[in-house]
Amino acid sequence: MAQSGESPGESGPFAAFSAVPLRLRIARTYSPPPMSASADRSSSLFYSRRHLLGIEGLTAQEIDGLIDLSDSYVEQNRRADKKDSLLHGRTVINLFFETSTRTRTSFELAAKRLGADVVNMSVATSAIKKGETLLDTAATLNAMRPDVIVVRHPDSGAVNLLSQKVDCAVINGGDGSHEHPTQALLDALTIRRRRGSLAGLLVAICGDIRHSRVARSNIHLLTTMGAHVRVIAPPTLLAPGIDRMGVEVFTDMRKGLKGCDIVMMLRLQTERMQGSYVPSIREYFHFFGLDYEKLANAKPDALIMHPGPMNRGVEIDSEVADDIDRSLIREQVEMGVAVRMACLDVLTRSLRPNAGAA
Numbered sequence: 001m002a003q004s005g006e007s008p009g010e011s012g013p014f015a016a017f018s019a020v021p022l023r024l025r026i027a028r029t030y031s032p033p034p035m036s037a038s039a040d041r042s043s044s045l046f047y048s049r050r051h052l053l054g055i056e057g058l059t060a061q062e063i064d065g066l067i068d069l070s071d072s073y074v075e076q077n078r079r080a081d082k083k084d085s086l087l088h089g090r091t092v093i094n095l096f097f098e099t100s101t102r103t104r105t106s107f108e109l110a111a112k113r114l115g116a117d118v119v120n121m122s123v124a125t126s127a128i129k130k131g132e133t134l135l136d137t138a139a140t141l142n143a144m145r146p147d148v149i150v151v152r153h154p155d156s157g158a159v160n161l162l163s164q165k166v167d168c169a170v171i172n173g174g175d176g177s178h179e180h181p182t183q184a185l186l187d188a189l190t191i192r193r194r195r196g197s198l199a200g201l202l203v204a205i206c207g208d209i210r211h212s213r214v215a216r217s218n219i220h221l222l223t224t225m226g227a228h229v230r231v232i233a234p235p236t237l238l239a240p241g242i243d244r245m246g247v248e249v250f251t252d253m254r255k256g257l258k259g260c261d262i263v264m265m266l267r268l269q270t271e272r273m274q275g276s277y278v279p280s281i282r283e284y285f286h287f288f289g290l291d292y293e294k295l296a297n298a299k300p301d302a303l304i305m306h307p308g309p310m311n312r313g314v315e316i317d318s319e320v321a322d323d324i325d326r327s328l329i330r331e332q333v334e335m336g337v338a339v340r341m342a343c344l345d346v347l348t349r350s351l352r353p354n355a356g357a358a
């Protein structure tokens with residue numbers, strides 16, 4: 001049930017902005033103790049859906065199964081020879097209507113390490129006419145008989161729509177401010193390898209909640225897996241209805257961080273903002289940027305995460321981001337490849353006669 005850590009929007013330095021209309025390092029290589037690799041690569045009984053469009057609606061068993069399988073791919077990615085032939089002869093298309101560095105590269109590496117043929121299509125956002133073009137593109141790509149399409153699109157819901165028009169599996173690589181399921185899965189894998197379990201952890205998600213698909217997917221995943229989630233943001237950057245997602249809401253960073261195990265920072269998504277949501281970058285950093293002084297409110301061993309790309313000096317202090325004892329930011333990127341291999345694996349099992357597809 002939604003609880004309120006404090007009432008957002010009534011006081012504090014950003015109070016005046018609540019009236020804005022609503023519209024829309026890691027230097028050391030960490031080797032965790034071996035997890036109970038309950039992932040049985042030959043069984044996909046835990047996931048029988050055709051697509052991965054979001055975390056919302058997935059069961060704890062499905063999420064656990066995906067994380068277990070991802071964990072089993074981490075070791076493969078640390079070998080000198082990282083490649084196998086599970087997806088030999090399969091075609092994966094990365095269809096990105098928005099800029100991306102790590103997500104697109106990560107999906108490409110994941111597909112190649114599994115032996116698939118990969119085609120990368122980047123479409124400049126400004127050049128597309130939404131809707132019609134999307135469906136035309138879907139029909140065109142479908143005719144080329146791909147096995148998986150990974151789609152990133154600036155509009156919430158666009159990936160879902162596309163999935164209804166093609167015969168292959170679709171993975172949501174991030175749609176508008178809606179969902180980014182593989183980011184939440186990689187965050188969960190990163191946390192679980194460090195802490196052993198997600199259940200019972202207190203996780204703070206801080207910053208531009210309103211425009212963040214990462215926040216939404218993480219809230220769904222973490223609450224489903226028994227973690228307690230706090231969102232911390234200025235009132236202007238809290239999403240409407242966020243308090244109904246089973247999270248505690250804070251507009252004061254120091255109060256919100258109290259006792260937290262994990263501090264997840266988010267980028268200000270200026271590309272999705274129409275108008276001014278923060279008084280100034282300087283003031284934003286002063287009240288909501290993660291520095292050691294604010295971090296001192298969290299547990300002494302609290303870990304720091306960020307999906308990237310980071311804006312140093314805006315939402316996170318450079319030293320904190322590079323703290324080899326606290327920051328998991330580079331580890332998150334590593335886990336991303338393993339998670340995407342697991343997703344490609346499960347979604348193509350129906351194409352492999354002996355893969356134990358559900």
Ligand code: NCD
Pocket residue numbers: 102103174180183213214266267269307308309
């Ligand atoms: C995130 C995204 O695109 O939603 N980045 C990512 O996938 N690594 C977060 C962001 O862009 O701030």
